[in-house]
Amino acid sequence: MGMDIAWQEWLGLMIRWLHVVAGIAWIGTSFYFIWLDQSLRQRQDLPEKVHGESWSIHGGGFYHAQKYLVAPERMPTELHWFKYEAYFTWISGFALLAVLYYWGAESFLMDPNRAALSPSAAILTSVGFLAGGWIAYDLLCRSVVGRNSGALIVAVFVLVVATGWGLTQVFNDRAAFLHVGAVIGTIMSANVFFVIIPNQKKVVADLQAGRDPETSLGLQASQRSLHNNYLTLPVVLLMVSFHYPVLFGGGAERGWVVIALILLIGGVVRHFFNSQHAGLTGRALLWQWPTAALLSVALIVFLSPARHHEDLAVSDDKALSIIIAHCASCHAAEPTDPAFQSSPAGLRLENLEQLRTHGVRVLAQAVTSQAMPLGNRTGMTAEERAELGSWIQKNR
Secondary structure, X not given: OOOOOOXXXXXXXXXXXXXXXXXXXXXXXXXXXXXHHHHOEOOOOOOOOEEEEEEEEEOOEEEEEEEEOOOOOOOOOOOOOOOHHHHHHHHHHHHHHHHHXXXXXXXHOEOXXXXXXXXXXXXXXXXXXXHHHHHHHHHHHHOHHHHOHHHHHHHHHHHHHHHHHHHHHHXXXXXXXXXXXXXXXXXXXXXXXXXXXXXXXXXXXXXXOOOXXXXXXXXXXXXXXXXXXXXXXXXXXXXXXXXXXXXXXXXXXXXXXXXXXHHHHHHHHHHHHHHHHOOOOHHHHOOHHHHHHHHHHHHXXXXXXXXXXXXOOOOHHHHHHHHHHHOOOOOOOOOOOOOOOOOHHHOOOOOHHHHHHOHHHHHHHHHHOOOOOHHHOOOOOHHHHHHHHHHHHHHO
16 A cells, blocks of 8 residues: 655655754844843953853742853863854755755746746756855955944845845745845854854864964954844744735835845844843833834835725636636645645635635735745736736625
8 A cells, every 4th residue: 555645745844843943942042142242241359351240040040151251261171062053054944945945946936927047047046145145245244344333234234135136036026035034044154154153163272272362253253143133033034924925015126125124123123132131221222112113014004005906897707717727726625736735725726615715815825915826837917816806805
């Protein structure tokens, strides 16, 4: 007795599980150490070379942490490193990208209406953006711009937004937004692999050899770590954006604006927590949440087009013909699209009753955001989207 195993779906599930667990571990340690660094306070009786200390309580116990600005006089017998969380987050993330987007490039990655790419060319373009994003970022940090924190922040912001614009010109919105997150994730993990950990190893080696470690090594690692901290909230939203097609309303023309707003909102919220951890009070903590709220409202308004489909006269037969032509090949009891062995998200669209039941989701996916059909492989026209939207509005 044979079995029909959905290998791609199972592989994707297991890799995604690993990716989520590794990501939680990485983000958790990142948030903790940024908090710890910001919570350090200087006391008069601190040992020599100790920059500050922090007391905390958790699980019924008291914890006392001290930070040496460069390094202690001698190495402790046991030193804990935090690096594999970042490495496995990137490795599992790239594997997931390959399984979901490279394996099914024609369905999940490409959009023939934006760029006439072959599957292999699309995959090479994806890899090129990941590598190119890191190289451009690293060059910025090492350039004259990197010597000024404010100028560097602006430059990195422009780099990510420009990357977002480029990705929306060649990939479908779902893949483009996820790739922006993947580029940021690559920058963050590469910071750990190429800068933070090597610099820390140099400090340890100097200490063991009796040399005074260079202060610049710690400052450089601290700068990259802080960048990772501010990029965390935007990257999380961008990586889960494929669940929320409402974010794709900007399309190829204005998708970069959405990405810019996500960066700003996440950065402002992160700044609030960093400021709070540093012990700031009063006015220093009054502007972040109102600013984030206003930017969020701006994002919602920007992605909420006025209704203009209600007055179209669309028959039941016409609406049915549209979903049969553009939806039913995937969303069926037995999909005919080779990319799927079962109906995605358990959503079936083979008759009008099913369309009425799932009308709100279809409106968001196929009309408002135009995220479906995947890569628009069936060639759904703007007129058909308008007709489908009008029918749903009148019959839901």
